[in-house]
Amino acid sequence: MTVTDERKQAVNFTSTYATGIQSIIVKEGSEIKDIDTLLSGSYKVGVQTGTTGDMYMSFPPEEGGVGEDRVVRYSKGNDAVLALSTGKIDAVVIDNEPAKSYVAANPGLVILETPFAVEDYAMCVNKDNTVLLDKINQALKELTEDGTIPAIIEKYIPSKG
Numbered sequence: 599m600t601v602t603d604e605r606k607q608a609v610n611f612t613s614t615y616a617t618g619i620q621s622i623i624v625k626e627g628s629e630i631k632d633i634d635t636l637l638s639g640s641y642k643v644g645v646q647t648g649t650t651g652d653m654y655m656s657f658p659p660e661e662g663g664v665g666e667d668r669v670v671r672y673s674k675g676n677d678a679v680l681a682l683s684t685g686k687i688d689a690v691v692i693d694n695e696p697a698k699s700y701v702a703a704n705p706g707l708v709i710l711e712t713p714f715a716v717e718d719y720a721m722c723v724n725k726d727n728t729v730l731l732d733k734i735n736q737a738l739k740e741l742t743e744d745g746t747i748p749a750i751i752e753k754y755i756p757s758k759g
Contacts, residue, residue, distance in 0.1 A: 600650045600717045609722035612734045615742070616751050619694040620651050620715040623682060626706050630689055633712055637664060641688035644678030647671040651691035654715055679704060695754075 600618065601611050624630045630641060643664050645652040652671060657663030670687050672678040678690045679700040691714055692700070701707045723731045741747045 599720065599722050601720050602650065602653070604653075605722065608725070610725050610728070610731050611720040611722055612731060613738050614718040614720045615738055615747055616719040618717045618719055619713040620654065620691055620717065621694040621697040622710040622714050623679065623690040623692065623697050623701060623707055624688070624710060625682065626708050628688070628708075630710070632710065633714055636689055637662070639688075640668070642668055642670050642686075644670050644672055644681050644687040644690040646675045646678060646692060647673055649692070650715070650717060651693070655691050675700065679707070683707065 599605065599611075601614065605611070622630070622633065622636060630636050630639070636643070637659065641664070643655050645655050652669065655663045655669045656666055658665050663669075670678075670681065672681065675690075675692050675696050678687070678692065681687045682690050683704055683706065690697075690700075694709075694713065697709050701709055721734060723734065738747065
């Protein structure tokens with residue numbers, strides 16, 4: 599789960615074990631060349647409901663988002679990408695790994711070079727269960743030190759490509 603201040607109010611997070619990126623997908627030749635253009639324009643942005651991309655984009659412009667009136671929510675990331683391909687929206691904000699797959703499967707779409715947000719991933723644990731939190735953190739430490747977690751991350755969230 600992505601670590602956010604809002605989520606920290608409801609749960610405890612383990613030590614961070616991976617980093618993710620929120621990417622911006624646009625059509626090739628789009629006027630949107632960077633984050634600033636996206637944020638300052640009047641562009642409609644597609645997001646998958648309930649994701650951090652949804653949360654970040656829903657922030658008002660003075661807080662770094664585009665605001666509720668410019669966010670279009672979809673139950674699936676693929677639906678947002680389809681809406682982009684058919685011109686119903688101007689951009690999609692989504693996790694980088696799915697973004698790469700969607701762009702590969704949909705000619706005419708590109709990912710902007712600059713990521714929108716970089717996020718920490720961790721497990722969440724009930725606030726009252728500190729014993730479990732400590733055990734998970736110890737296991738994460740051991741699995742990181744022996745190379746298991748870095749190998750899994752490189753397999754599923756590769757640092758290249």
